[in-house]
Amino acid sequence: MIRRMGRWASARRATWWLTLGVAFVPWWGAAHVYGATNFDLEDRVREIASELRCVVCQNLSVADSPSDLAKEMRNLVRELVRQGKSREEISAYFVSRYGEYVLLSPPKRGFNLLVWGLPFLAIAVGGGAVYLVARRWTEQAPAHRPAIDPAYADRVQRELKDREQQ
Amino acid sequence: MISTLGHFVLFLALGMSLYAAAAAIYGARAGREDWLGSSRNAVLVNLCLVTLAMFLLEYALIASDFSIRYVANNSTRGSLTRYKIAGLWGSLEGSILLWAWLQSLFSALVVARYTDRHRAVMPYVQAVLQGICAFFLLVMTFAANPFAPAFPVPPDGRGLNPLLEVTDMLVHPLLLYLGYVGFSVPFAFAMAALITGRLSEEWLKNTRRWTIVAWLFLTGGIFYGGWWSYRTLGWGGYWAWDPVENASFMPWLTATAFIHSVMIQERKRMLKVWNLVLITLTFSLVIFGTFLTRSGILGSVHAFAEGPVGMIFLGFLALVLLFSLGLIAYRSDRLKGHGELDSVVSRESAFLLNNVILIGICFTVFLGTIFPLLTEAIRGTKISVGMPYFNRVSVPLGMALLLLMGIGPLIAWGRASLNNLRRNFLKPTVVAAAGAALLWALGVRQAEALLAFFCCFFVIGTIVLEFWTSTRARAAATGEGFLQAFAALLLRTRRRYGGLIVHLGVVIAIIGIAVSSVYKVEHEVTLKPKERLEIGPYTVQFNDLQAGERPTHILVWANLTVLKGNTALTELHPGQRFYPNQQTPFASVDARYHWSEDLYAILSTFERDGSSATIKVMINPMMAWIWIGGGVILLGVLVAVLPERRLAMLTVRAKTQPA
Amino acid sequence: MTWKKLLIPLASVPIILLLAYGFRTDPKAIPSPLVQKSAPDFRLKAFDGGEVSLADLKGKPLVLNFWASWCYPACYEEAPLLEATWKRHKDQGLMMVGVDIQDTEANAREFLQRFGFTFPNAPDPGSKVSIDYGVYGVPETYFIDRQGRIAYKHVGALTPALLEAQVQSLLKGK
Numbered sequence: 001m002i003r004r005m006g007r008w009a010s011a012r013r014a015t016w017w018l019t020l021g022v023a024f025v026p027w028w029g030a031a032h033v034y035g036a037t038n039f040d041l042e043d044r045v046r047e048i049a050s051e052l053r054c055v056v057c058q059n060l061s062v063a064d065s066p067s068d069l070a071k072e073m074r075n076l077v078r079e080l081v082r083q084g085k086s087r088e089e090i091s092a093y094f095v096s097r098y099g100e101y102v103l104l105s106p107p108k109r110g111f112n113l114l115v116w117g118l119p120f121l122a123i124a125v126g127g128g129a130v131y132l133v134a135r136r137w138t139e140q141a142p143a144h145r146p147a148i149d150p151a152y153a154d155r156v157q158r159e160l161k162d163r164e165q166q
Numbered sequence: 167m168i169s170t171l172g173h174f175v176l177f178l179a180l181g182m183s184l185y186a187a188a189a190a191i192y193g194a195r196a197g198r199e200d201w202l203g204s205s206r207n208a209v210l211v212n213l214c215l216v217t218l219a220m221f222l223l224e225y226a227l228i229a230s231d232f233s234i235r236y237v238a239n240n241s242t243r244g245s246l247t248r249y250k251i252a253g254l255w256g257s258l259e260g261s262i263l264l265w266a267w268l269q270s271l272f273s274a275l276v277v278a279r280y281t282d283r284h285r286a287v288m289p290y291v292q293a294v295l296q297g298i299c300a301f302f303l304l305v306m307t308f309a310a311n312p313f314a315p316a317f318p319v320p321p322d323g324r325g326l327n328p329l330l331e332v333t334d335m336l337v338h339p340l341l342l343y344l345g346y347v348g349f350s351v352p353f354a355f356a357m358a359a360l361i362t363g364r365l366s367e368e369w370l371k372n373t374r375r376w377t378i379v380a381w382l383f384l385t386g387g388i389f390y391g392g393w394w395s396y397r398t399l400g401w402g403g404y405w406a407w408d409p410v411e412n413a414s415f416m417p418w419l420t421a422t423a424f425i426h427s428v429m430i431q432e433r434k435r436m437l438k439v440w441n442l443v444l445i446t447l448t449f450s451l452v453i454f455g456t457f458l459t460r461s462g463i464l465g466s467v468h469a470f471a472e473g474p475v476g477m478i479f480l481g482f483l484a485l486v487l488l489f490s491l492g493l494i495a496y497r498s499d500r501l502k503g504h505g506e507l508d509s510v511v512s513r514e515s516a517f518l519l520n521n522v523i524l525i526g527i528c529f530t531v532f533l534g535t536i537f538p539l540l541t542e543a544i545r546g547t548k549i550s551v552g553m554p555y556f557n558r559v560s561v562p563l564g565m566a567l568l569l570l571m572g573i574g575p576l577i578a579w580g581r582a583s584l585n586n587l588r589r590n591f592l593k594p595t596v597v598a599a600a601g602a603a604l605l606w607a608l609g610v611r612q613a614e615a616l617l618a619f620f621c622c623f624f625v626i627g628t629i630v631l632e633f634w635t636s637t638r639a640r641a642a643a644t645g646e647g648f649l650q651a652f653a654a655l656l657l658r659t660r661r662r663y664g665g666l667i668v669h670l671g672v673v674i675a676i677i678g679i680a681v682s683s684v685y686k687v688e689h690e691v692t693l694k695p696k697e698r699l700e701i702g703p704y705t706v707q708f709n710d711l712q713a714g715e716r717p718t719h720i721l722v723w724a725n726l727t728v729l730k731g732n733t734a735l736t737e738l739h740p741g742q743r744f745y746p747n748q749q750t751p752f753a754s755v756d757a758r759y760h761w762s763e764d765l766y767a768i769l770s771t772f773e774r775d776g777s778s779a780t781i782k783v784m785i786n787p788m789m790a791w792i793w794i795g796g797g798v799i800l801l802g803v804l805v806a807v808l809p810e811r812r813l814a815m816l817t818v819r820a821k822t823q824p825a
Numbered sequence: 826m827t828w829k830k831l832l833i834p835l836a837s838v839p840i841i842l843l844l845a846y847g848f849r850t851d852p853k854a855i856p857s858p859l860v861q862k863s864a865p866d867f868r869l870k871a872f873d874g875g876e877v878s879l880a881d882l883k884g885k886p887l888v889l890n891f892w893a894s895w896c897y898p899a900c901y902e903e904a905p906l907l908e909a910t911w912k913r914h915k916d917q918g919l920m921m922v923g924v925d926i927q928d929t930e931a932n933a934r935e936f937l938q939r940f941g942f943t944f945p946n947a948p949d950p951g952s953k954v955s956i957d958y959g960v961y962g963v964p965e966t967y968f969i970d971r972q973g974r975i976a977y978k979h980v981g982a983l984t985p986a987l988l989e990a991q992v993q994s995l996l997k998g999k
Contacts, residue, residue, distance in 0.1 A: 068952075076956060099857060100550075101548045115537045118533055484837070491837060492833075536840075
């Protein structure tokens, strides 16, 4: 019995590590995507231009849009980058003329934190709910079961699996 | 004449569908078989009437009868016949007619097929399906009449938007609508189950194939839309997180969650409420999608029109949500499942986690889509929530889902032991790590790319391993050859292996998405004739600029020669199309599509005298893999839903062949 | 059915209400951050050869209209209005300037000739002025008061009542 519980405990621990890995690794990767800075001029221009809305298009960025005005805005961004302006300063330049609407993703402050934070909060809450539900279901399972030799149980599982495939 | 006749036919069809719904309900409650029979006939008559209306409008389009305003707005005398046909769904009124026709066709098919098998619930299924059909007919009869006359009759029509006069227009909307309307069938069965209180798993089994086929069409429609976008729109991308694109993606997410979690309900009779909520959400999101497209409250490339139609759709959405959620709440006591699990670590938990992530992505997309509206309501300012936001938030979630796709199928139902985990995951993890290491050695340094590849290799590893071990076990047990064992495996347990093939397709598409976005190379250069630009291994030479008249527009294009090293590879002719009654020109991109990478050229701006042209060239590596992945998904679904009888015959034939 | 269960369907009500609110908003009307601020300076070469600049017009109320020849039908609807208003109020000290954006010279001159504009109109090379004024599309009109502040920005074609009211308010102002 104790040996069986030991097996469950290590399976559970393995799951925890696995879950943490599943959760952590994408975060780390995503952080790397957006933490990198580019020093090549054109790359920098494209990076900044991709955060600005092409004002004459529907939902395209200044970097992607094929329109004439977008090309001129890209030229303007290039000039501002050459003058040594930072990304924030260039954003502020356009926002002071066009309003917040020209930023293609909402700046992370104030009310906008809702749209940045709620998705991850929702996942966390959902994950927690799944854990609680799974635990409840585990507890609902009949508590009295004869102890099964785990090696035997594995063999049964394997044979069942093979049979399932036939 | 067609105008009044068509409108009248729609009016009749509306009456017929209302009768079919009401008579079915009355017949079921009063136990009157004659009323039920009559209501079934009404379903058929309704189908005939709506089909007649379709024919009338198509006839008017093909004959260029401009006395009907819709024909004048969506076709011209000079259009090719197939675009006249496609003009039927070119804008609002006609697209609703197409939807109504598909809805009425599907309800007739369902009634014909299932009436004998499920007598108790069918009247309500029929009532719900006919009710939905009646709604669309109502919209057309009173608010968006496709047969409205034109005064005065114009000599020629305005024509479809030039972007839509392509063969893609014949495919994309149909695929999407087949998906959208297809989801109404499991929804109707779910509602019927709730109304009648017959809450056993019958309704799942009845509609499993419908749901998967509808999912297939929706997936096909989304992939096709991306492919169309990429080849035509001229910005080199395939998905812009436009509100209407999001509106097609959200039901896809909930439908995918539904397809997975019903497997738990089938085996363990758990999650009944959740599954009903999922199918309700799926159908509601479908209606939300049509609402967004037709109401004009969010600006979009796809938006049709504004006007009272939007309010009517919102009313219908409210009705659907309140009615279905109300029913679920009403029956919730009887829906409590008896869930039993031996361990928190089990396939059930993996499926639940899958649901959480899929719904999480759906929630994110929904939030991002309506957040500008919410901000305006609360703060009074307008903001944008666009591509950078959606990409940033969905990438981590997508990667988590990817990992789960590899882990899920390998954990046992009920419980997973450490041995189980170790045996199943060790090899794929090793493969994935080796693959990532190999890529590192080959020069891939970006962390997110390595990460995505690790996850992709892991999933591919699990799928391949699964196929390999099972095939080997079967071959050993039955003495068949390897290939025969593999085929038999596919055909016998097609649900599992069809599903694995679908997962494989998804991974291939994700590899395509990841590589093409991380390794995209872009150059925009202004060139004079004979000047060249270098991009990657290619040299692109701008030869000259030409202009020519086409039947419907003026085309200006640049002649480019593409060289690799010193050998001429191909010629590209990106251009711009100038239409007489359009404000801005439409890009006409040209590209060399190849399984390894696409070389894509756009003509940005040019001097009228041809002295210079600004060309934007991009290399999109492995872009084709996205579309290939879509094809593999299609294959997997076909394997999963092939009918049993045919399969049994095939396996018998396989067995009688010498090993 | 207990009240707790009612929460399930009622949860959808806030979303429906938000979507209904959407009907009251216009996705194309984007508020400008420049209203009540100093109008950005500009210096352009007009179609008739002269120079127009904001600095020269100091002290006079200005109607600054952005248009394009491809902007159909809105610019075509408001053009006669603008010319009529100009003729009516130019002796009262009103100034009017039109800026043609994203256009070709030939088409622009055709537009000018068609509507017989007698107030200065200039193209905007490099779109510098339209970017400085945060122009999202055409037509857009800025009403600038005597102190060089933008009093009001109108998006879309002007109506006679609105144009007249704004002009009167500019002329009355200090």
